[in-house]
Amino acid sequence: MSEYQEYRLEREQIDFLLERGYRITRVSESLSGAFLDFELIEGTKQEWKQLNIKTPEGRKYFSTLLFKKKLN
Amino acid sequence: MADLSIDLAGIKSPNPFWLASAPPTNSGYQVQRAFEAGWGGAVWKTLGDPILNVSSRFAAVSFNGQRVAGFNNIELITDRPLEVNLKEIYETKKRFPDHAIIASVMVEPQQEKWHEIIKRIEDVGVDGYELNFGCPHGMAERGMGAASGQVPELVEKQTYWAKEAASKPVIVKLTPNITDITVTAEAAVRGGADAISMINTINSLAGVDIHSWNTIPHVGGKGAHGGYCGPAVKPIALNMVAECARNKMINVPISGIGGISNWQDTVEFLLMGSTGVQICTAAMHHGFRIVEDLIDGLSNYLDEKGISSVMDIVGKSVPRYSDWGNLDLNYKVVARINNDVCINCNKCHIACEDTSHQCIDMLKDTSGSSFLRVREEDCVGCNLCSIVCPADGAIDMIELTNELPPMTWNERQSFLGGISSESVDFVK
CATH class of the missing domain: 3.30.70.20 (Alpha-Beta Plaits)
Incomplete structure (x- = not known):
């Protein structure tokens, strides 16, 4: 898979969780890339997911989304 | 036609093209020939205690058919008595009163030595001084040139001592053989420098003859490091000029030096904060008459851009240079x-x-x-x-066009650091 395809996949995964109402609660970056912790709270139900974002474009993407949110 | 005259810390010159302190400015004969050809100024080959030179002094690096892509020399400062140089400076200034003559000076780092030589030069009519804190070879082994130019305290002190005796502007010429040139540039400013110039030559060995195993150049089978200049060093020099130009602590004009070979290079240095330029290798390669092309090219460029004075482009690209x-x-x-x-x-x-x-x-x-x-x-x-x-x-x-908004690394890090410790209520 080309790096671009890998990035598209990562981007889709991020978008999918956000569209389902998850929010990013934690970003940790390491030698293995970025780990995004997502949380969904629906009433008393709580769910967690984690994504490992490895591509540089993917890491730019989620940080730009967060940056945009911060600016707004 | 655009006005090409410059004013660098009070030193006026009919155009921004000065010959750098080097073999082309060794004598009155040469500097007068240069002024006749059209050069706006000259920094006289460094005055100091007359030295002894070796034979076999220069070497050049050719690259893919481009001769003199880089130039290396192991020649030292003037080998002529001070009186001879001063007489010729006086005669040259008298003949060309509107051209800038700057005396390059190098002595041991002692207050009385600086006072003595500046006072002896004062009367011959120079427009300014350039303190040579940059020559990397020979003189550096004796504690002068780059050896003192690499120590910020010595740069500051010597600049101060020169300023104590000088009635004309003092330019401090900096060595690139240092990790961060802005440190010594700031020291020069603290010492009272009216301007700074950069870069002097870079430590170099031009080559090794793979058949004789001698260094290039060699002096009877033995070599020593020299100073590198010419087109190859231009990007290094341009960056150093730009780093100084964007440093708020370095609030004095800059005379740009380093591989400038044509009018386009000149424009680049001016845009990056040089008030004028000094040229050596290109003149050594092609002769003094290259200044005709330099003047024509710069003049046409300014006319085409509708800019009336060359001073108007000085520093215009500096805000575009950042971390x-x-x-x-x-x-x-x-x-x-x-x-x-x-x-x-x-x-x-x-x-x-x-x-x-x-x-x-x-x-x-x-x-x-x-x-x-x-x-x-x-x-x-x-x-x-x-x-x-x-x-x-x-x-x-x-x-x-990017659907994502601009975001710098610094911006990213400034907000991302906080996210690991707090939740982000984020909905796309």
Whole structure:
């Protein structure tokens, strides 16, 4: 898979969780890339997911989304 | 015609082209020939205790047919008595009163030595002084030149001592043989420098003869490091000028030096904060009359841009130079191959495939002819293909509009640090 395809996949995964109402609660970056912790709270139900974002474009993407949110 | 005259810390010159302190400014005969040819100023070859030189002094590096891509020398400062130089400076200034003559000076780092030589030069009519804190060879072994120019405290003190005795502006010439030139530039400013100039030559060994095993150049079978200059050093010099120009603590004019070979190089140095330029290697390679092309080119450039004075472009690119952390991570360019111009040499494909991001495909059209195409989604915009391409116009780097807003690394880090400790209520 080309790096671009890998990035598209990562981007889709991020978008999918956000569209389902998850929010990013934690970003940790390491030698293995970025780990995004997502949380969904629906009433008393709580769910967690984690994504490992490895591509540089993917890491730019989620940080730009967060940056945009911060600016707004 | 645009006004090419400059005023560098009070030193006036009919144009920004000065000969740098070096072999071309060794004598009155040479400097007067240079002024007749059109040079606006000259920094006289460094005055100090007359030295002894060796024979076999210069060497050049040629690259792919380009002669003198880089130039190396192991010549020292003037080997003539001070009185001889002063007499010729006086005569030259008398004949060319509107041209700038700057005395380059180098003595041991002692207050009385600086006072003595400055006072002896004062009366001959120089327009300013340039303190040589940069020569990397020979004199540095005796504690002068680059040896004292690498120690900020010595730069500051010696500048102060020179200023105590000088009635004319003092320019401090800095060595590039240091990790951060802004440190010594700031020291010069603290010492009272009216201007700074950069860069002096870079420590170098031009080569080794692979048959005789001698260094190039060698003096009877033995070599020593020299100072490197010429076109090869231009990017290093330009960066150092720019770093000083954008440093708020360095609030004095800059005289730019380092591989300047044509009017375009000159414009680049002026845009990056030089008030004027000093040239040596290009004059040594092609003679004093290159100044005619320099003047014509600069003048036409300014006229075409509708700029009335060369001083108006000084520093105009400085605000566009910053730290890497302030660059937009979301800015995007990609390569695009113009197949009607492409000569199918495949250099771009090989460069991309072997050493970059593997995004140029070799394809065949319906008639079986080969052509190249960039997969833009995989292109990172590194520019390598357009750099190696031998056909002008065959590859364009195209700016893409990005749906994502601009974001720098510094901006990213400033907010991302907080996210690990607090929740972000984020909905796309």
